Amino acid sequence: MAFLEVRGLEAYYRQTQALFGVDFELDEGSITAVLGANGAGKTTTLRAICRMVRTEGEVTFDGQELTGMSTERVVGLGIAHVPEGRGTFVRQSVEENLQLGAYTRKNKADIAADMESVYGYFPRLGERRRQQAGTLSGGEQQMLAIGRALMLRPKLMLLDEPSFGLAPLIVQEIYEIMARIREREGTSMLLVEQNASIALELADHAYLLETGRVVMGGESSLLRDDEDIRRSYLGY
Amino acid sequence: MDLFLQLTLAGLAIGSIYSCVALAVVMIYQATDHFNFAQGEMAMFSTYVAWTLVGLGAPVWLAFLLAVGISFLAGVIIERVIVKPVENAPVLNQIIVFIGLLVIFNAVAGWIWEFTIKPFPSLFPEDLGFKSTLIGPHHLGVIALTLGVLALVFAFFRFTRVGLAMRAAAANPDSARLVGVSVGWMLALGWGLAASIGAVGGILVAPIVYLEPNMMAGVLLYGFAGALLGGVSSPGGAVLGGLVVGVLENWVGQYVPGGSELKLTFALILIVGVLVFKPAGLFGRVVVRRV
Amino acid sequence: MDRPNPLRPGLLVGFGVAIVFAAIVPHLVSDFTSFQFTQAMAYGIALLGLNILTGYNGQFSIGHSAFYAVGAYTAAILLYHFGWNHYATLPVAALVAFVVGFLFGLPALRLEGLYLALATFAFAVATPQLLKFDAFEHWTGGVQGLFVPKPEPLIEGLSADQSLYYVTLAIMAFLMAVAWCLLRSRSGRAIMAIRDNPIAASTMGINTALYKTTTFGISAMYTGIAGALSVFVTEFVAPDAFNFFLAVNLLVGSVVGGIVSIPGVIFGGLFLVFVPNFAQDISRAYPFVPPPWAIFGIFLILAIYFVPFGVWGAVERALAWWKRKSAA
Numbered sequence: 001m002a003f004l005e006v007r008g009l010e011a012y013y014r015q016t017q018a019l020f021g022v023d024f025e026l027d028e029g030s031i032t033a034v035l036g037a038n039g040a041g042k043t044t045t046l047r048a049i050c051r052m053v054r055t056e057g058e059v060t061f062d063g064q065e066l067t068g069m070s071t072e073r074v075v076g077l078g079i080a081h082v083p084e085g086r087g088t089f090v091r092q093s094v095e096e097n098l099q100l101g102a103y104t105r106k107n108k109a110d111i112a113a114d115m116e117s118v119y120g121y122f123p124r125l126g127e128r129r130r131q132q133a134g135t136l137s138g139g140e141q142q143m144l145a146i147g148r149a150l151m152l153r154p155k156l157m158l159l160d161e162p163s164f165g166l167a168p169l170i171v172q173e174i175y176e177i178m179a180r181i182r183e184r185e186g187t188s189m190l191l192v193e194q195n196a197s198i199a200l201e202l203a204d205h206a207y208l209l210e211t212g213r214v215v216m217g218g219e220s221s222l223l224r225d226d227e228d229i230r231r232s233y234l235g236y
Numbered sequence: 237m238d239l240f241l242q243l244t245l246a247g248l249a250i251g252s253i254y255s256c257v258a259l260a261v262v263m264i265y266q267a268t269d270h271f272n273f274a275q276g277e278m279a280m281f282s283t284y285v286a287w288t289l290v291g292l293g294a295p296v297w298l299a300f301l302l303a304v305g306i307s308f309l310a311g312v313i314i315e316r317v318i319v320k321p322v323e324n325a326p327v328l329n330q331i332i333v334f335i336g337l338l339v340i341f342n343a344v345a346g347w348i349w350e351f352t353i354k355p356f357p358s359l360f361p362e363d364l365g366f367k368s369t370l371i372g373p374h375h376l377g378v379i380a381l382t383l384g385v386l387a388l389v390f391a392f393f394r395f396t397r398v399g400l401a402m403r404a405a406a407a408n409p410d411s412a413r414l415v416g417v418s419v420g421w422m423l424a425l426g427w428g429l430a431a432s433i434g435a436v437g438g439i440l441v442a443p444i445v446y447l448e449p450n451m452m453a454g455v456l457l458y459g460f461a462g463a464l465l466g467g468v469s470s471p472g473g474a475v476l477g478g479l480v481v482g483v484l485e486n487w488v489g490q491y492v493p494g495g496s497e498l499k500l501t502f503a504l505i506l507i508v509g510v511l512v513f514k515p516a517g518l519f520g521r522v523v524v525r526r527v
Numbered sequence: 528m529d530r531p532n533p534l535r536p537g538l539l540v541g542f543g544v545a546i547v548f549a550a551i552v553p554h555l556v557s558d559f560t561s562f563q564f565t566q567a568m569a570y571g572i573a574l575l576g577l578n579i580l581t582g583y584n585g586q587f588s589i590g591h592s593a594f595y596a597v598g599a600y601t602a603a604i605l606l607y608h609f610g611w612n613h614y615a616t617l618p619v620a621a622l623v624a625f626v627v628g629f630l631f632g633l634p635a636l637r638l639e640g641l642y643l644a645l646a647t648f649a650f651a652v653a654t655p656q657l658l659k660f661d662a663f664e665h666w667t668g669g670v671q672g673l674f675v676p677k678p679e680p681l682i683e684g685l686s687a688d689q690s691l692y693y694v695t696l697a698i699m700a701f702l703m704a705v706a707w708c709l710l711r712s713r714s715g716r717a718i719m720a721i722r723d724n725p726i727a728a729s730t731m732g733i734n735t736a737l738y739k740t741t742t743f744g745i746s747a748m749y750t751g752i753a754g755a756l757s758v759f760v761t762e763f764v765a766p767d768a769f770n771f772f773l774a775v776n777l778l779v780g781s782v783v784g785g786i787v788s789i790p791g792v793i794f795g796g797l798f799l800v801f802v803p804n805f806a807q808d809i810s811r812a813y814p815f816v817p818p819p820w821a822i823f824g825i826f827l828i829l830a831i832y833f834v835p836f837g838v839w840g841a842v843e844r845a846l847a848w849w850k851r852k853s854a855a
Contacts, residue, residue, distance in 0.1 A: 050414065075416035087411035089404050100404050103397070104416035148415065271645055273589070321832055327640050328587055329831045332782060335589060336828040339775055343820035453652055453771070460645060497660055500653035507649045511642050512634045 001063065003028040003188060004049075004156060009057035011041070011048040011212075018044040020212040021057065026156075026205070031182060031189040033199040033220065035233070036209035042192040043084050045209070046158045049190075050074050050081050062155065076104050080149035084160040086141045090134030094125055097133050097144055101151030111151070118147040121177050139170035146174070150181065156188045163195045171195070175202055200224045208233055241370050243486045249375035250444070251482020252382035256437030257452075257459025258466065258474040259386065260430040265468050267406040267426040270330055274337035275434050276456030278314075280449060281341045282307040282435030283442045284349050287356055296357050300439055304432045311431025315424040323423075345449040356442035378440045385436050386475055389429070393471075402426060457503040458485065464510045467520020477517065481506065549696055558688040562760060563800050565688070568695045569756040571796030574780045575699075575706055575789065576749025582787035583710055584742045585722030586632075587640050590647030591750050591777045593654045596769035598624045598751025600658065603764040604666055606675040613678035613759055614694070620755035621748045628747020632740035651774040658766035672765030675758060695756055702749060706789055709745075718742055750777075772820070779827050785837025794838040802826075 002025035011019040019041045026032045034042050048055045051071050059066040066074055075081070080101070089097050098118060102111045119126030122143040128136065133144060142162055149157050162178070163171040175198055181187060193199035200206055200220045207217040208229075216229065223229055257275060264272045272278075286303035290296055318337065322329050360377030368376075393399040405412040405422035412419050437459075438452060445451050458481050466477025484506070489496040510517060553561040573595055580586050601623045602616040634646060657663075659670050667673070680690035709715050720728040721735055729735045758764055776799055784795030806819035816822075834841060 052410070052413070070418075071413040072416050072418045075414060081414045083411065083414060087408060087414060089408055089411060091407055092400070092403065096400055099397070099400060100412070100415045100417070103401055152415070269641070271641060273648060318828065325831075325835070328581060328786070329835055331587060331589065331641075331644055332778060332831045333828050335775055335778060336824040336831070339772070339824035339827070340821050343818045343824065347818045347821065457649055457652055460649065464645075494660065494662060498653075498656060500649075500656045504646075504649040504653040508634055508646050511638055511646060515638070515642070 001060065002026060003030075003062060004190065005058070005060040006045075006049070007058040007060075009045070009048055009055060009059060011044045011056075012054045013044075018053070018212055019048060019055075022209070022212070022214055024207045024214060024217060026188060026190055028155075029182075029186050029188055030204045031191060031202055033191045033193055033196075033203035033206040034209055035193060035196045035199060035206055035223075038194070039211075040209040041212040042194075042209055043160055044212075046081060046083075046160050046190065046192055049158060050079065075152070078152065078155035079158065080152040080154035080156070081158040082145045082149045082160060082162065084164070086145040088133045088136070088141045088144060090132070092133055093130055094133055094136070094144060095129045097148050098125075098151050101148035104152065110153075114151055114153065118150055121150070121181065122147055139166050139174070142166060142170075142174060143177075146178070146181075150185075150187075154187060156190065159189060159191045161192055161194060163193060163198060171198060178202060197224075238369065239490070243490055244483055245371040246375055247483035247486035248479055249371070249378045249482070250441075250485065251462070251479035252379050253437045253441045253455065253478075254458045254462045254482050255386065255475040255478030256382055256433050256440070257455055258462035258478040259389065259471055260434040260437070261459055261463045262466075262468055262471050262474040263426055263430045263433070265463070266471070267402070267423050270327070270334070271460070272430070273331065273334040273456075274341060275430065276452030276459070277338045277341035277345075277449075278307070278311070278431050279434035279438035279455075280452040281345055282310075282431065283356065283438035283447060283451075284345055286435075286439050287349075287354065287442075287447055290357060296359055300359055303439060304435045307431040307435035308428040311428035312424045314431075315427035316420075319423075319427070320420070342449050349449070351449055353446040353448040356439075356447045358443040359439070374443055381440065382436065385433065389433065390471075398425070454500055454503070457500060457507070458482070461503050461506040461510070464507055464517055467517025469520040470517065473517055473519030476519070553685075553689040553692045558686050561686075561688045561692045564797075565692045565695045565760050566757065567796035567800040568692075568699045568793075569753045569760060569796070570777075570780055570799045571753075571792040572699050572702055572756065573750040573753035573777055574784060574792035574795045575702060576746040576753070577777055577781045578784075578786055578788065578792060579706060579710070579718075579749065580742060580746035581781065582785075583715070583722060584718045584739065584746075585640065585725075586739060586743065587644040588647040588743075588746070589644050589778060590649070590651030590654075590771075590774050591746075592769050592771065592773035593647070593650045594624050594628055594747040594750040595754035595757070595773060595777070596654050596658065596764075597627050597747070598754030599758045599764050599769070600667060600754075601751070602755035602758045603673045603675050606758075607668075607673045608666065617698075617752060617755055621752050624751020624754070625744045625748035628751075629740055629744035631747070632743025648771075648774075651771050655766040655770050658769065667766075668764075670766060672763055672768075674763045677762050678759050691759055695760075698752070698756065702752070703789055703792075706749075710789075714738070775823070775827075779823060779830075781837075782827065782830050782835070783837055785839035785841075785843075788837065788839035788843075791837050791839030 004026040006022060006024050009019055009022040010017060022045060034045055036042050044053060047053045049059055049066065051066065051069055051074055055067065061077060061079065064077065089100060098115050102114065105111055124140055125143055125147055128140070133141065136144060146162065162174055179202055182189065191199055191203060200223060203220045205218065206220045206223050208215050257279065260275050261271060264270065282303050285306055286299045289299035289302055294302065319333060322333050358374040359381065360373050362373055364373045364376065393403060401412065401417045402422045402425060405417050405419040409419045437455065441455055442451065459478065462478030462481040463474045464477070465480060466473030466475065485499060485502065488502050489499065495502065552564060573591065577588065577591050580588055598620040601620040605611040605616040605619060606613065631650065638646065658667050677687045678691060680687050681694065682690060710718065717728065717733045717738055720733060721738055725735055780795030780799045783798045784791030784793070803819050803823065806822045810816045810818050
């Protein structure tokens with residue numbers, strides 16, 4: 001059984017259905033990208049895994065069925081979600097944001113060590129550790145969101161459009177750091193992106209979502225190299 | 237000059253009680269965006285609990301600590317049982333639940349303990365080892381104790397893991413859930429803390445105004461006025477606001493004709509005045525209206 | 528669609544029965560019961576004011592007891608000090624309450640719902656103290672309040688209570704009709720648009736500020752008229768009759784009848800007069816039952832959990848269900 005297995009996932013916002021039976025899987029230590037246009041259901045897929053929307057279907061993580069759990073319990077299993085819009089605690093300091101990321105953990109020495117390692121990945125956060133997080137730039141807030149997720153020592157990271165609204169250079173920087181994180185920590189990642197070209201560079205596998213359904217999936221290189229798919233779905 | 241100093245110091249004492257109530261109000265406001273109109277009656281009820289414990293022979297300090305603890309539990313239970321069902325209901329429904337609570341506490345207190353006024357012992361000794369014509373021992377104790385309590389509360393929020401989680405849950409519930417914070421329980425904890433802080437206010441004010449079921453109406457209004465003056469988005473501001481309001485109340489009572497009779501009206505004027513001229517309060521942020 | 532709406536005749540019959548019943552009630556029951564019905568209708572008028580404000584305009588007041596007091600004291604002072612005719616005091620009470628409400632509504636322009644609720648709360652809590660204030664004692668009678676006579680019967684052969692019942696019934700019917708027309712007019716749609724989406728309403732060119740204050744004034748006016756009528760019924764005013772618990776009463780009545788309704792106020796008014804007596808009887812009979820006010824509070828919370836739309840909301844839902852069923 002795969003590390004993360006999603007079967008027949010449906011999601012609803014009140015009466016409106018947003019996902020119509022999504023299936024995909026993710027292997028331990030791998031990076032999988034979920035691509036698609038606006039409104040295809042990418043964000044909803046992540047929210048459904050974290051039980052933030054009403055869902056039907058099966059989500060199994062590391063042999064455990066997630067359906068029916070609260071969001072907090074899912075997080076407790078080691079799934080860190082870097083949400084759309086970054087979810088910064090704007091009135092709290094950078095350091096407090098990172099501490100919150102480690103909320104479910106107990107060992108203080110480990111937490112302190114991990115915080116230093118986050119500052120290692122993102123030196124700019126280290127320079128601003130006492131600063132109110134709301135005063136950071138967009139790129140720094142994205143770094144903080146990833147750093148906050150790392151503080152969980154996650155087995156799986158869900159990343160919702162880390163490139164959103166950022167300058168190309170910053171996007172480049174963030175993706176390089178993500179690659180380094182995978183290399184060093186071996187963290188599995190489920191990555192949602194509109195910026196398909198950069199996501200496909202990082203990811204091992206990719207799925208293509210259209211109006212709440214998976215229309216295509218496979219190795220990233222296949223999607224990247226297939227001229228037709230690239231033109232009609234990925235737009236670059 | 238002595239009179240002025242006396243008034244000011246007594247005002248600070250009363251004001252620190254208002255600060256407790258204001259802080260309780262602001263805590264729940266920050267977590268839920270709502271004013272708990274029952275805050276005053278809950279504090280009154282806590283005070284009766286303390287009074288009963290004293291009657292049963294408990295030393296007044298023990299009664300105080302027990303009542304504060306019981307209030308904490310009661311606050312948690314009230315949130316989980318009574319407030320939670322309307323968590324996502326329209327504002328009016330929530331206000332009505334608070335009003336319902338207010339009425340229930342008031343009526344049940346009158347039912348159990350009757351509406352006659354009762355003297356309540358001060359937590360502080362008559363003789364502090366020194367004498368001052370400017371401030372009495374109870375007032376001095378009130379200032380010291382509330383400052384201590386407020387410092388504790390701030391330390392809790394500033395330096396503890398749960399305090400940080402509570403702030404996070406209040407500021408950004410979705411994000412808080414995503415780091416594993418149980419937002420519902422943080423709200424309940426907030427209610428518990430607010431009830432405890434309110435209880436401190438009630439027990440401190442009871443020796444001054446005498447214990448009776450309606451004793452908190454005025455205190456709650458001044459607490460609201462203090463919270464608004466300081467800014468409902470700023471706990472520190474609320475505390476300062478409470479102190480300022482307490483001093484103002486005493487000055488107005490002494491120097492403005494009719495002021496001593498119209499204390500509630502003065503609170504009303506303060507509330508409306510702040511809302512109209514400085515809605516964010518002195519230290520608060522302007523809340524941007526969401527479309 | 529050419530099938531006649533099965534509800535129209537039903538509704539008309541319902542109204543007819545209600546009117547006939549209302550007209551003969553005073554001849555079926557004792558003067559005291561007529562007096563209670565009159566009090567219920569006075570409450571109903573106050574609730575109408577509250578519903579227009581809260582239910583239709585989306586502004587919260589938990590201090591309408593203050594406007595009730597304004598109306599009551601205006602009438603009482605004109606009766607007691609100037610010997611006016613009872614019914615001549617009504618327009619003055621209405622006007623004074625409107626002005627006070629309008630002025631109080633001015634801050635409302637800048638306040639979101641919750642803050643307005645807070646300001647009205649403060650107003651309600653402060654009102655009894657203001658009414659007792661020494662400087663006004665000559666006019667208000669201070670703590671003692673003022674005693675005023677009951678209005679003489681308008682028609683020979685009716686008792687004073689019966690006569691007042693009919694007058695109040697007529698006033699209530701008239702004010703309900705006015706509210707109905709107001710809410711169905713262009714202004715009414717603006718009032719409700721402000722409730723549903725204030726920002727959209729102002730971008731559509733609705734003068735939100737003016738509408739909100741005016742609605743506040745109208746609401747206070749209705750409640751002020753109710754206060755004046757209640758003075759005729761009870762024959763006296765005293766500060767502590769207008770404490771915060773009256774404001775709670777009005778809220779309860781409004782919720783029970785249905786906040787977004789006009790006919791619901793009748794149920795609300797009846798509830799306010801008859802249920803507390805009932806609750807009092809129970810708690811007198813059984814010492815372990817909490818006092819009436821506590822029961823009131825519990826009832827208020829349960830009502831908002833389970834039937835937040837009130838009696839009239841339930842009636843409307845039942846009618847809609849019946850309509851769907853008979854259409855199928």
